[in-house]
Amino acid sequence: AQSVTQLDSQVPVFEEAPVELRCNYSSSVSVYLFWYVQYPNQGLQLLLKYLSGSTLVKGINGFEAEFNKSQTSFHLRKPSVHISDTAEYFCAVSLTIVAGTALIFGKGTTLSVSS
Amino acid sequence: GAVVSQHPSRVICKSGTSVKIECRSLDFQATTMFWYRQFPKQSLMLMATSNEGSKATYEQGVEKDKFLINHASLTLSTLTVTSAHPEDSSFYICSARPYMDGYTFGSGTRLTVV
Numbered sequence: 001a002q003s004v005t006q007l008d009s010q011v012p013v014f015e016e017a018p019v020e021l022r023c024n025y026s027s028s029v030s031v032y033l034f035w036y037v038q039y040p041n042q043g044l045q046l047l048l049k050y051l052s053g054s055t056l057v058k059g060i061n062g063f064e065a066e067f068n069k070s071q072t073s074f075h076l077r078k079p080s081v082h083i084s085d086t087a088e089y090f091c092a093v094s095l096t097i098v099a100g101t102a103l104i105f106g107k108g109t110t111l112s113v114s115s
Numbered sequence: 116g117a118v119v120s121q122h123p124s125r126v127i128c129k130s131g132t133s134v135k136i137e138c139r140s141l142d143f144q145a146t147t148m149f150w151y152r153q154f155p156k157q158s159l160m161l162m163a164t165s166n167e168g169s170k171a172t173y174e175q176g177v178e179k180d181k182f183l184i185n186h187a188s189l190t191l192s193t194l195t196v197t198s199a200h201p202e203d204s205s206f207y208i209c210s211a212r213p214y215m216d217g218y219t220f221g222s223g224t225r226l227t228v229v
Contacts, residue, residue, distance in 0.1 A: 032216065043121070043208055043222040044159075051216050090158065098172055100164060102149050103210065103218050107158045 004093050006106035013113055015083055021076040021109045023091030032094035033074040034103065035065055037087050044090065050074060061085070086113045116142050117213035121221025128199055128228055136194045136224045138209030144189040145211035150182075153206040153223075165192045199228040 007022040025031060032051050036044040048059025055067040065076045074091060091106040118141040128134045138148055146167045151159040163184050165171040171184035181203075183195040196203050209221040 034218075036220075041206075041223070041225060044220040046217070049216065097161075097164065097174075100147055101212070102161055102164060104161065105159045108156075110156075 004091050004104060004106035006091050006109050008109050009107065010110045010112065013081055013111070015113055015115050016080045018079050019077065019081050019085075019111065021089050021091075021111065023074045023076065023106060025072050025074065025091075025093050027072070027093065033065075033067060034092040034094070035059065035063070035074070035076050036090045036092060036105075037061075038090065038108075039087050047076070047089075081111070081113045083113050083115060085111060087111060117211075117217070117219045118142055119145075119209060119211050119219045119221045121209050121224055123224060124222060125225045126227070128226070130200055130228055131198055133195055133197045134199055134226060136196075136207055136209075136226075138192045138194070138211075138221050140190045140211050140213070140219075143211075143213045145192070145213070146189060147212060148186060148192040149210040149212075149218075150184060150192075150194050151208045151210065153208060155206075159208060162194075196226065199226070201228045204228045 003026050005024045013019050034049045035047040038044050047063050048057045050057050050067045058064045063078050089109045092103045095104040120139045122137050148165045150162045152162050153159045162177045163171045163173040165184045165186035167186045173179050186192040204227050208223045212218050
């Protein structure tokens, strides 16, 4: 079985500080990993994804994530956050289900950036 | 490209009535679409997978008779919440997979049952 654990439910940080949002997954097979951002009452926007190849993945808005197979982690990082980065962030894994393949999400991390 | 349009964005209905939510793929054909439900401050929970021309596959614990899913064409899937009750109030999001390595999401529907 595959699952996704986001270790921090809330991460408060000051503007221009670095941030790391942690994500661990459990899987016995190769996985596709994703990070999405959700602003209030909106759908999901893809930040980045890992499919294969380089373990360091760069995404939009200055975010990046590193796939670590030995630690089964896919932590999201940004060296300097902005107020506008305040949102909900979801880590997800592509999971094979009865009907095919679907995305299964972690519980989310609320990033709050203050000045 | 690969846009999924979801309507309505918000809907308020009376308890006992039914509500239909539409999810359309605008520039690609979606043989499979996914329906998620999100409670406030919580994650997205996969409800069901709809397949064009066949019955939807529901996740464990999801009531098939309450959440009717129809995928009659390659660009449209609908979710109908039947006999809605206040506990059905939630944020519903649809998704499709236009490419092997990517998923696209609708903008979501906020359902409030009063």
